[in-house]
Amino acid sequence: MTDLIPALRAPSADAGTGQVRTGTPVSRVDGRAKVTGQAQYAAEYPATDLAYGVVVSSPAAKGRIVSLDTSAAMAVPGVIDVLTHANRPKIRSFDIAWKDMTAPAGSPFKPLHTDRIMYSGEPLALVVAETFEAARYAASLVTFEIAEEPHETALMSHLDRAYKPKPLKAGYEPPPDEKGDTDAAYDAAPVKIDAQFYSGVEHHNPMELFASTVIRDEDGHLTIYDKTQSSQNSRWYVSHAFGLSKDKVTVRNPYVGGAFGSGLRPQYQLTLAVMGALHLKRSVRVVLTRQQMFTFGHRPETVQRVKLAAEQDGTLRAIWHQAIAETSPIEDYVEVVVNWSGLLYKCDNIKLDYKLVKLDQYTPIDMRAPGAAHGVHALEVAMDELAYELKMDPLALRLKNYAERAPVEDKPFSSKALRECYELGAKKFGWDQRPLEPRSRKEGTEWIGWGMATGVWDAMQMFARASAVLHADGKLVVSSAATDIGTGTYTVMGMIAAEAMGMPLEDVTFQLGDSTLPVAPIEGGSSHVATVGSAVAGVCEKLQKTLFKHAKKVAGSPFEDAKFKDVEFVAGMLRLKRSPATGMALTAILNDAGMVRLEEKYLMLPNMLKQRKYRRLTHSAVFVEVRVDEETGTVRVTRVTSAIAAGRIMNTKTATSQIVGGVVWGISQALHEESYTDHRLGRFMNHNFSEYHVPVNADIHALDVIFAEEDDRIVSRLGAKGVGEIGLVGVSAAVSNAIWHATGRRLRSTPMTPDKVL
C-alpha cells in the first residue's frame, strides 16, 4: 500500500477486525499505538541537528523591560543563543497584522515583540542550547530590569468598566435583540427568582505538554510537529507571521494528547521554535512546562445574573440573563454564555446581555463547551431555584416549558429528542423516588441529594475536503487534514469509509494530521464527525460510482444492465442486491481497468440554505446523586445518569467515552477546578497539578450514559451531530442542584469546595 505519508504512522485496525457498521461499538484503531508508545507526539520527533529552546517567563504582570542581561546564560557550556525582543530577527511580516484562523477581534499577541510586558508569565526570552538541560539551567540565569506598572487582574473590582463586544469572531453570534417585554413580564409575574453566579478561571491541563519540533531541511523547508487542533491553522499562521510561502512549511499533528480547546490557536512555543530555527538555521524544539501552560489562555472568570419569573402553574413568563467576563487588553475574547437562555425554554419574554472587562491577562481561549459550561450552569441552577419556589418537581418544570420551536428566533429544530432524554434518564436514575423537600435523606454523617439539569450545545457543520485511494492490493487510504485530539477521529472516519466500501476495517487507513492533506477544519466545536465524516462519506460515494462504471465495462459484466441503486458494496465485492452471489471483487475491477490505484477527491460544503431554516442543537438531561458529609463539607458524586441526544451515534464506544470524559469534567468544574490569582502579583498561583485540583479515580463513581435516538439529515448526511462538548454541559448545575437537595444550601459559585458547602 502506498500514498501514506510515512512520518504520519497512520494507524489501522488490527488484523481480523473484519466488517464494521457505524452505530456499533468499535475499539480505537490508534489504541495499540498509544498504549505501546508507537504513537509519537510533538516533542518526540528526532532531528540530527536539534537544538533545545527553553522559555523565560515574565515575573511582572505589567511594565516595560528597561534592560536585560543574558551574559551568564550565554556563558553556560552548550548555550547557542538567547533570543529576546532586543535581538530577535527582524521579520517584516512579524510587525504587520497577522492572525490565526481562530483569532478573536483585536490584535494577536506576538512573543518577544517589544519591550512591553502585558501579563504575568509572558515569554520574555528563548534560551537555545545543544541540550535541554543546558537550556533550562541557562534560562534561570537570564535577568531583567523591569519598570513595573500597576496592573488590574480582579474582575469583580472592575465590573463598572464592562462593555459590549463587537460580534467579529467567526461563529460568534451576539445575543439576539430582546423578545417581548422582559422587565414588565418579570414585574407582573407572581413567582420570581433573581440570582447571581460566579465562576472562577479554569485551565485546560491536557496531559501532553505544549510542544513544537521544527525540523529544518538543508533547503530551508520547515517540517513542524506541533501540538495543535489543526495542522493547517498552524501552517497558515507560521506562513503569515514569518512571511514564508506555503510550500516552505509543513505542519503535522498525527497524535495529540488532549487539548480541549487550548490547541485551537497556535501557542507561543510554536512562534518561538520557528523564530529560533530561522535565526539559527537549524532544527529547534520548544516544550512548555506545566506552569507555562497556565500562561496562554484559560476559561474566563465570569459573573452572571439570572432573573426568572413564572405563573403559579410553572409557566415561564420572563428569562433575563446577563454575563460579564474578562478579556485581555489586546483582544475581545467572546463566548456564547447567555444565548442558551434563549434556546432552551418556551417563553415570550427573553432578554440577554453579555459584556467584557479588559484585564491585564492573556486572552482567554475556548475550553470544552465554551460559554455553555458557565451559561447553562447559571440558567439551570436558577431553574432549580424556581422549581422549589413553585413547590414543583424540577423535571416537571422543564417539561412544562419544553420548547417545541427555538424560542427567540421562532425556528423549528432540525431534530430534538430532549424529551426522550428526560424520560430515559429519569427512568434509569429512578427520579420518581425523589422527595421534593431538601435535606430529607441522611445515612451516617452524609446527607443524600438528587439534582438534575438540562444540557445544550451546537450541532455545527463546517466544510471539508477528503481524498480516497483504492489500491490494487485491496487497501483503501482515505485522507483529510483532520485532527484526532483523543476523540476517536481515526476510528470513526475509518468506520465510515469501511462501511461505505464494504471493506474490513483493517483494510482501511484514515490519514490525518498533516497540513498538506485535503483541507479540513480545526477540530473544535464538536463538528468533526458531521464535517469530516460527511466528506469521507462523499468521497467514498464517488469511488463507488467510478468502480461501478468500470465494472459495467468488463467483458461479460453482470452489471451491464444494472443501475447504481441496484448494487451494493459488501465483503470487498461489488454485488447485485437482488442476487448477492453475483459480484466482482473491487481489486478485480481495478485490475480489469488496468489500474494500480483509483483516486477520488471530494469537497463537502454544508447545505447552508437548508440548514439556516433550522436551529441545530444537541441536548442532554443529567441526573446526579451526591452525598455531602456534614462534618467535613466534602461532596461525593456517587451516581450520574447522562442521557444524550446528539444525532446518529457513529461509534457507541468512542462516543460513550466522550460523554464519560465530559461528565468527569463537569464533576471537576463543579467541585475541584479553579486557577486562583494573587492580585498583588497578577499571577495564577496554583499553576501545577498538586494545587490545581482535577478529579482522580477515587472522585468518580457510577456513570451511566444513554443515547436517545436521533437521526438528523439536516445537520449531516450521516445523521450524526457531535458529542465532544455536550457531555460536560449541565453536569455542574446538576451537581449544584443535588447539593442543595442534600443540604438545603444553595451554592452560586464554582467550584463548590467544602468551605462553601459547610
Ligand code: MOS
Ligand atoms: Mo473545543 S473548546 O471546540 O476544542
